[in-house]
Amino acid sequence: MLKKTFLFFTVFLLALSLMAMAAHLVVLEVNDTHGHAWAYNEWHDPSIGGFAAIATIVKQVRAEAAAKGWDFLFLHAGDVNTGVPESDLLDARPDILALNAMGLDAMAIGNHEFDHSWSTLMRQMTWADFPFLSANIVYKGTNETVGSPYIIKDFPDLKVAILGLTTKTTEYIGNPKNVKDYDFLSPVVVAKKYVPILHTMMGKDGIVLALTHLGIFGKGLTAGSKLYDTPLTMKNLLTYNKPNDPYGGSVTLAESVKGITAILDGHSHTVVEEPLNVKGTLIVQAGSFSKYVGRLDLIVKNGKVTDYSYKLIPVNLKVYHKGKNGKVTYTYVGKEIKPDPQIKALLAGYKQMGAAKLNEPIGTSKVNFENGKEQTRHMDTPLGHLVTDAVAWKLKNVGVQAVLMNGGGLRTSIAPGTITYRDVLKVLPFGNTVVTIKLKGSYLLKAVEWGAISHPNDTGAMLNPWGLTYIVTPKGVKNILINGKPIDPNKIYTIATNDYMASGGDHYSMLKNGDQYNTNYVLADVVKEYIQHISPIESYPFTPRWTKEK
Secondary structure: OOOHHHHHHHHHHHHHHHHHEEEEEEEEEOOOOOOOOEEEOOOOEEEOOHHHHHHHHHHHHHHHHHOOOOOEEOOOOOOOOOOOOHHOOOOOOOHHHHHOOOOOEEEEHHHHHHHHHHHHHHHHHHHHOEEEEEOOOEEOOOOOOOEEEEEEEEEOOEEEEEEEEOOHHHHHHOOOOHHHOOEEEOHHHHHHHHHHHHHHHHHHOOEEEEEEOOOOOOOOOOEEEEEEOOHHHHHHHHHHHOOOOOOHHHHHHHOOOOOOEEEEEEOOEEEOOOOEOOOOOEEEOOOOOOEEEEEEEEEEEEOOOEEEEEEEEEOOOOOEEEEEOOOOEEEEEEOOOOOHHHHHHHHHHHHOOOHHHEEEEEEEEEEEOOOOOOOOOOOOHHHHHOOOOOHHOOOOOOOOOOOEEHHHOOOOOOOOOEEEHHHHHHHHOOOOOEEEEEEHHHHHHHHHHHOOOOOOOOOOHHHHEOOEEEEEEEEEEEHHHHHHOOOOOOOOOEEEEEEHHHEEEEEEHHHHHHHEEEEEEHHHHHHHHHHHHHOOOOOOOOOOOOEOOO
């Protein structure tokens, strides 16, 4: 009897000891991978990123967590679609299958998950062994969410609810024909509903993580910015992000909703090297294009974070060195990461599909059509000129007087050297077609005025024009000319754009007031033909089409 009593109290004390111990949760996050499942080259930075290298990181950290008795999550904050031809041609099937093999726990639905039709999105969900999360996207006129609103992970020492949220701006930056059947609710309103419910479901020992595709926005921040958690930056962010703004980013969410431990964010491609701490909620984001993995370690006791650490892991990023003798060398930013052979083999077969067509040279260039920092979203660029020049050239017999392209539709650069069809598709991955519009001058003026202003929460709307010139001032846009002459508000002009803008994408709703004709010319193919026509490109004279006045 004494032995049994002793054993009972030993077990009881051990249980109390375990209850008193803090849980250690490790969260790995990627976001905005945009088809970059394979390692790829950037200017002066070869063989970076890719899921095979990320799989090695995931495997190592998962093994570390298992050995030390820690809890582990691997999450994706949305936008698996659109950016690399091998992925785009297969509707991101290679990416999803690789994420399955890597043991992804959940993915937020990003705005680019609506680059495809409903049937494609549903097919992607069936391919995935993980849930697509978003609590604030519902079928129009209903309360039925498109994906799962949340999941709860029940670890032995901790319960973790993961709430999915998607930017409400998807309703106008998404392809209108693909988003028309959904309602995009306010992430703040939806989170205020769900967070208390989730805490009640889990009890006092649970925590809520928000897996979001909302973005980090502030004055001077553009897509791909590196964000440092300095008092100046925090003041900027807190001044810029208003509480309860339905179109706000993750800072707005943290300001507005209590009870979220951490926000694992995407959408703005922000490189967060130290977590933002907004009213006790941590916010992290790991850049884009599989260049980084974010690692957030949380020490949790009685549902409260008592300590945390964060590390941004570069995925084979390198520093370029060129010696006096012309010899080029590279040094790794961090450690070299060997690719996981299983994931590498899985993806290799998909890489070969259509490679012959994609790798076919279409021309050569000595010019660097740069867009590495997505300059087309906020400035006049040679790449913007190349694309709009191509459309003007294609339609030279149609009498087109102006070409309008949104900067967010141009996704990357075209480097000097041999240009392939693959390179063009990376710049223009959406499959957009060219549309001509007979548009009244008053509406054309509105389009220019809208496209010329700063779009910090939706920089994709920035106008890249041909045939138009203008000056952007702090008070508005002036000296708007078409082919050197003032625009007559009552005259009908023939313009060209892409089908996304023609249908009102990026809030270019004024373009829907004209008589439209879809040429069914694929924009990427038009640019391909133009490059073939002007190749070899020895130079590309650049005369600014718009300027900014301070």
